[in-house]
Amino acid sequence: MTNNQKIKVITFSAMMTTFIIVLGFFPAIPLGFIPVPIVLQNMGVMMSGGLLGPKYGTISVGLFLLLAFIGLPILTGGNGGAASFMGPTGGYLIAWLFTPLLIGLLLRRIQALHLNSWWWELIVVVVAGIIFVDVAGALWLSWQSHLPLFTALSSNLVFIPGDFIKAVLSVMITRRLRRSLGFDDMFILSKF
Template sequence: MTNQRTKKLTLAAMMTAILIVLGFFPGIPLGFIPVPIIIQNLGILLAIELLGTKYSFLSIGLFLVLALFGLPVLSGGRGGFAVFLGPTGGYLLGWLLVPFVLGTVLHILKQQQRLSWWLEFIIVVVAGVLFIDLIGSIWLSVQSHMPIGTALISNLAFLPGDIIKAGLAVFIARRLRKLPSLQTIF
């Protein structure tokens, strides 16, 4: 059991490193909303897909602690406490909370062996992408003094890219879970 835990912790640390690397890609500003399009949320979804609730929470939590302490690990080299209070703070909070929602639903369906590719994809979009966007929109509304409806509608700009990232996360995770050397871990 200790060996399995060590492997999971190692994978969690590796996912944290992948999240940091994905932060090297700068965000794409939209202009009408103070939140850019980024690729790091692909890593968030992938971490949950591969690590489950507990270890993805540890990985994402460690990543966010590094950002909180000022390390430039967020997209475009951002970091520090001010980022968590800015327009993107709700999305960061959503990243921390989504392992509990998405990880739990995926775990239940994997236990029942009812997880087809399409069902997994839909769950990642609904319990992952839309959950993060909802938390982000609520915070954006409060922080920017924007009506909640406007914040929710402005998030529609992220959906096409987020759906592609969700599909990539499902595809990559399913491929990695099939590797014989990783099957004992996942």
């Protein structure tokens, strides 16, 4: 990767962190039966792995989570601080750190197999951005809230339709941005 490409990717990493923060300004939708609301910030997390690859996507989300952990009110609803990571949503937040890594590595793999279609990319985002996050979040929720694991897992079913829409939008936007920004070649070259 050339120096100009590196500067471009680092700049877009910072912009992606900012985008995830901005998505937090949209109000959460509380569900009532579990203490985890529906939020838009997970769409930014999905996009970071698809746009920036495993290394810079993870750095972008890691920076966002670090800022939230130290107390900046950048999580949906103006939340922040270590208590957010210890509460019912903590498992989802921790899973967000690994989501761009998984998405980026799986996308690199399907590109190497020449399966670079919209559908394959959507499958990757659904597996790493929805299923992985929901299972990790449910495990944490079960432990933290003393819910039976089956109840915690089944309560996540309410997130699936909205998360699927966010995954579709994420794939559409990132594919368009990668083409227009010239990230297709750099995406393959960015090694983790």
